[in-house]
Amino acid sequence: ISPVFYSITQWKERELKAIDIKEAKKQRAKSKVKGFSRMGLSLRLCIASVIVLTQLVHGALCWGKDGHYTVCKIAEGYFEEETVAAVKKLLPESAKGELASVCSWPDEIKIFSEWDWTSALHYVNTPDYRCNYEYCRDCHDSHKHKNVCVTGAIFNYTKQLMTASENLQTLVHYNLTEALMFLSHYMGDIHQPLHTGFPGDLGGNTIILNWYHNQTNLHRVWDNMIIDSALKTYYNSSLPLMIQALQAKLTNGWSNKVPSWESCKHKQTACPNQYASESIKLACKYAYRNATPGTTLLDEYFLSRLPVLEKRLAQGGIRLAATLNRIFSEKPKLTRA
Numbered sequence: 233i234s235p236v237f238y239s240i241t242q243w244k245e246r247e248l249k250a251i252d253i254k255e256a257k258k259q260r261a262k263s264k265v266k267g268f269s270r271m272g273l274s275l276r277l278c279i280a281s282v283i284v285l286t287q288l289v290h291g292a293l294c295w296g297k298d299g300h301y302t303v304c305k306i307a308e309g310y311f312e313e314e315t316v317a318a319v320k321k322l323l324p325e326s327a328k329g330e331l332a333s334v335c336s337w338p339d340e341i342k343i344f345s346e347w348d349w350t351s352a353l354h355y356v357n358t359p360d361y362r363c364n365y366e367y368c369r370d371c372h373d374s375h376k377h378k379n380v381c382v383t384g385a386i387f388n389y390t391k392q393l394m395t396a397s398e399n400l401q402t403l404v405h406y407n408l409t410e411a412l413m414f415l416s417h418y419m420g421d422i423h424q425p426l427h428t429g430f431p432g433d434l435g436g437n438t439i440i441l442n443w444y445h446n447q448t449n450l451h452r453v454w455d456n457m458i459i460d461s462a463l464k465t466y467y468n469s470s471l472p473l474m475i476q477a478l479q480a481k482l483t484n485g486w487s488n489k490v491p492s493w494e495s496c497k498h499k500q501t502a503c504p505n506q507y508a509s510e511s512i513k514l515a516c517k518y519a520y521r522n523a524t525p526g527t528t529l530l531d532e533y534f535l536s537r538l539p540v541l542e543k544r545l546a547q548g549g550i551r552l553a554a555t556l557n558r559i560f561s562e563k564p565k566l567t568r569a
């Protein structure tokens with residue numbers, strides 16, 4: 233069932249800044265990212281205290297910075313020419329032309345009250361112990377507002393970028409720089425299995441356990457700890473080396489799978505429902521299994537889950553690129569005929 237929520241009114245008014253796509257470059261200078269980097273010290277200190285609180289909130293943490301950077305870096309390698317140009321045009325100046333550098337932006341802003349409404353866009357819950365996902369049943373926030381979840385967000389921001397891409401001459405009432413950064417981030421989140429999790433344990437956030445000698449929670453294990461351990465164990469603590477290894481797998485072992493990862497059924501531009509279905513299945517089969525409160529997760533868990541996580545990072549990258557390519561490089565160009 234395709235969600236019908238593209239009407240502007242259903243989304244926060246603050247998104248409705250009139251931005252002509254041709255004006256995007258000018259607007260970039262005023263973008264939220266720049267505003268964020270110029271933030272005063274008092275605000276930064278405020279973040280530090282808020283972070284302690286938000287550790288307790290579901291979705292407060294997402295793939296860590298490394299996970300999001302990896303997904304976006306892999307995606308960059310699969311951009312078609314028109315996508316490269318469109319992305320460059322939309323990126324804020326602070327990104328210095330690199331999409332991967334701003335892919336954690338939605339995590340950085342959601343702690344501010346102004347952006348509070350975006351917190352529910354980082355994940356989706358299925359009913360407790362149900363290892364399947366359904367858009368109409370599951371995509372809502374805790375107040376039952378429909379379409380407010382990670383899959384809804386991916387549809388929404390894809391639609392915003394698509395609308396702008398198809399109507400180059402008209403005024404577009406979206407902030408496309410933000411749309412690009414949100415879409416790139418949420419495409420990563422949706423591939424983290426526990427971002428499609430159970431509400432009873434807040435996607436693993438309330439499952440307190442040990443990762444080797446460190447006390448943490450299951451959600452964090454999948455956001456950060458497995459990646460951290462992999463970096464230390466196999467990649468000399470170098471993220472670029474890990475990314476290179478994944479890129480090599482994509483051109484060797486996984487190369488015959490890439491076309492099926494890229495494709496969306498029914499010629500859709502984005503197909504996040506499929507990714508959420510995969511994620512909850514992986515959450516049940518790998519993430520939640522043998523990870524009850526108080527457990528100590530060791531090599532057995534790490535070594536069996538790492539291949540699952542690596543594949544999700546790679547799929548996230550491939551699918552982000554495929555979606556952006558469909559938005560920017562495959563448009564019918566009717567409006568320009």
Ligand SMILES: [Zn+2]
Pocket residue numbers: 293294295338339354417421
């Ligand atoms: Zn997130």
